Amino acid sequence: MSEKKLSANEGIKTRSNYLRGTIAEGLADLSTGSLSEDDQQLLKFHGSYQQDDRDLRPDRRKHRLEKAFSFMLRIRLPGGVATPHQWLETDRMAMQYANETIKLTTRQAFQLHGVIKSNLKRTIKEINDCAMDTIAACGDVNRNVMCNPNPFLSSVHAEVIQAARDISAHLTPQTRAYHEIWLDGEKMTTTEEEQEPIYGKTYLPRKFKITIAVPPSNDVDIFANDLSFIAIVENGKVVGYNVAIGGGMGMTHGNEATYPRIADVIGYCPAEKVVDVAEKVVLVQRDYGDRTDRKHSRLKYTVQDYGVDWFLKQINSYLGYDLEPTRPYHFEDNGDRYGWVEDEAGNFHFTLFVSGGRVLDTPTYPMLTGLREIAKIHDGDFRLTANQNLMIANVSAKKRAEVEALLEKYGMHRAHEQSAMRLATIACVALPTCGLALAEAERYLPEVITNLEEKLEEYGLRHDAITVRMTGCPNGCGRPFISEIGFVGRGPDRYNVYLGGGHAGQRLSKLYRQDVAAGEIIDLLSPILKRYAKEADEGEHFGDFVIRTGYVNATVQGDDFHKNIKPEATATAG
Template identity: 70%
Template sequence: MSEEKKLSANEYLKIESNYLRGTLAEELADTSTGGISEGAGQMIKFHGCYVQDDRDLRASRRQHKLEKAYSFLMRVRIPGGVVSPKQWLQMDWISENFANHTLKLTTRQAFQLHGVIKTQLKRTIQEMDKVALDCIAACGDVNRNVMCNPNPHLSETHAETVKLARDISEHLLPQGGAYHEIFLDQEKVISSEEVVEPIYGKTYLPRKFKIAIAVPPSNDVDIHANDLSFIAVQDENNKLLGYNVAVGGGMGMTHGVDATYPRLADIIGFVTPDKAVDVAEKVILVQRDFGDRTDRKHSRLKYTIDDRSADWFLKTLNEYLGYDLEPVREFEFTTNGDNFGWHEDERGMFHLNLFIQGGRVVDSPAFPIKTGLREIAKIHDGEFRLTANQNLAISNISPEKRPEIEKLLEEYKILKSHERSALRLHSIACVALPTCGLALAEAERYLPDVITELEEVVEECGLRHDAITIRMTGCPNGCGRPFLAEIGFVGRGPDKYNMYLGGGHAGHRLNKLYRESVPGSEIKNVLRPIIEDYAKSREEGEKFGDFVIRAGYVAATVNGKDFHKNVKTEVVAS
């Protein structure tokens, strides 16, 4: 009989944590250090926080025998990315008073705060709570922020998807109460009955879990990068019929470890709207019960499905549901970018989609966007909507308010934010250095410079208005979804990147490794002849990712698997 594998260390931490309490309360009260223990660092992720340090200062502080410059990253849970002007103003105020004076809009439609020191952590969370915001389960081995298309006022279907995002998020929240006790000073309820997590149990999930909802033809949430996605299906009158269900997507991998890899989701069936929350819960339960708890590099749902097959997963899910998913319905994605500029809906209300470079809302002399958005929030009576591409929509602007808002947009030089090259408008970068402990190279601080160099080439080639998705991450964990980009850069070491080409423009195909360890200074030279060839030799309507495969720059297959399929054909039979 083979010896049973030992569980990963995090599994024992969860078991012994008393439902995510651990030693957090005591360690956060300890002012002798700016950090917390490794175990507490794992536990605080479940409450939306990561302990980090400023890596730009590490060497200097080590030389002076000082501890690292510790601070905390905080992720705010915002299902669907929708916030009110009051909430925007509060987050702006918090970022100025407790963080590093910036708001980061993430690729999961949430706010991130950086630079929050330990002594201000509880206060920060309490200030968020005043406007009904929280960071519960924004990280950790649980379901994280639920994404959806950010334009609910453009159709009835969009509004229904936002509601579904909220319903799923609330349904899948941990129920143990640790967050409210530790950070909001609520008294623990004393009871003889043991605390029970009705969905997660004592050990929660084997690893993080991500959910998204897409409304075709836009794949702005990148359904193939998520553990679970719902793809809205509408009739000819744009009435919502239900959702196709996709499972097993994920971006993370580890350099040099072939057993780790990005994976496209499988589309396994269709469900009516009334059953969508139930399906989300049961997918979680299957992963809870069958996911790998011995190796965290092999613990995402994508590996559970690859180890057992998508057919097995569908059969098991149907057993957990007590009914079968229906056959997959037809749909089509054409893009995964944001639709910038002004838009008017059938009610006569306006929506303005703005480009936010790197998702970083911060003032600069040339572009005082943070102050401008603050002033807009003071008069705006609609919403702000964060997109899955790190951008922002000022939504539901009345005809009466539009002139006032346009005046502020002009005053603070925001109005032309979306009038950039299409290459820049379709860019994403993760935070990377100096705060992310996993980063091997720069991303957010460097990609704008790379794009500036490449813009010289696209301008020369007449491609300024041709959208090409370009993404950069500092490490292979894939937070910026680089493996779905037409051009992807993944940090390999200081100023060195693995370059990937050939992703699907609509996010329906993984890209392929084109060249390893490319120095940043060589990126323009490596890409110039390919971009020039694309401009001269592309077929009508052909996207860059499709061209590099047709032209032979990268293969159409990887390890015998065809990645050049249309997403509609990658379906598991019901």
């Protein structure tokens, strides 16, 4: 039998001369707002996606105009920590080059939307000028490394943020293409071929995501990522990390060979070995991941196909030593803690709810302006959470009153005084800019929650933090497949509805209803919420309740995800 043909992207990478392609030439061509198809793929490695405003497509088509092309830029922030200066610079670039908003992503990064091609190079250079970058924020490489913002143990946060930065730096592509194209770096003139010591010429088969969590908080959703480290803390110090592999959210409608998967915790490593372990897991995926089918190329499929034991054996072989047995840990939830918190060092942290992670000014809520004013006087840092919210962190005692006054002036001090369900939401960008979106998410989820809140008040559930996530497509950027209620776009104003994810992100949800019209969501969920209010055991979470009462079957792993789904049989459960 002949070998399977490599995917088209493998050829693009091979021909690209280490991610250069013809991006520089495409940027110079101002006859179009677009880049070539191959360069659009390579551009992702540099931290950008070409997009267009899909709301404008019909009118521009009518007038025979090119699509309203622009570019999304993703700014890497290992661990999600930014200085006040970096916040102010991101704000300035959003106003000057983008669409006057800042998007806080579910991976603790900034996104700027609406950057036109003629401003792309200038914007990336200015991002780098303030000690941030966009390289490897997208593409078939390790993405932004996440870690728990943990406002309670500042010493532990210092250790995990350093680990996140060390891993990020070690796994950053070494190609000079980024500096040549965007920062006017000196072009290589040597006849020797450039080297990528970790990735090689074709990089990874697909994207790779790493997180670090500090129990009892799983706010970074370690089970939804390719590789995760669970901090083991003794006497206020991180002594090491449990290692989890093989998580991932994306799937494709109608393709049962694709599925979300929960990561397996396979062992433990001392703290000083965390970068080495991260590298070796990446190398195993580089060498054994599927390069023939991009829908089957994530690490989760490598683990599922070869088996967890096989993968662990490979890791140990690459390391030259064995991972130690897993150490005990416990997660309680994957949400954020809002409002003011004081840590053991006497510093204060305020976590601000940001709906959909979209920081902008509206006539009634000038949040962007308010945060700009806070950044001007803030003496700590800003921390982006994995739930798209913002922590104004390390506020000194002498500055707290000033920060509090600005929070109140701009209406942010009570942003978290809302239903617990709304505070536990995530929505991806979706329409109008994401080219993959099949349905609304960020623009529609707040309306769904508003309508559900009437029922929550009626049933006495206002303070129940039921996790709700909505994505415009099944790629799962908002991690809907581990939420207690998940909406996944299937078409215009239509969603698949999932129920039963773990409250701490430790269990997959199950498909409850397929192809539900947007206008039917409230009627579908109301009877279940009402029954939960009446019949839930003391302390029982919603996700556990819907499994116990038979709305959905207990979740299974890997390629069994699509099996035993019988939504028609659950119609009488309510």
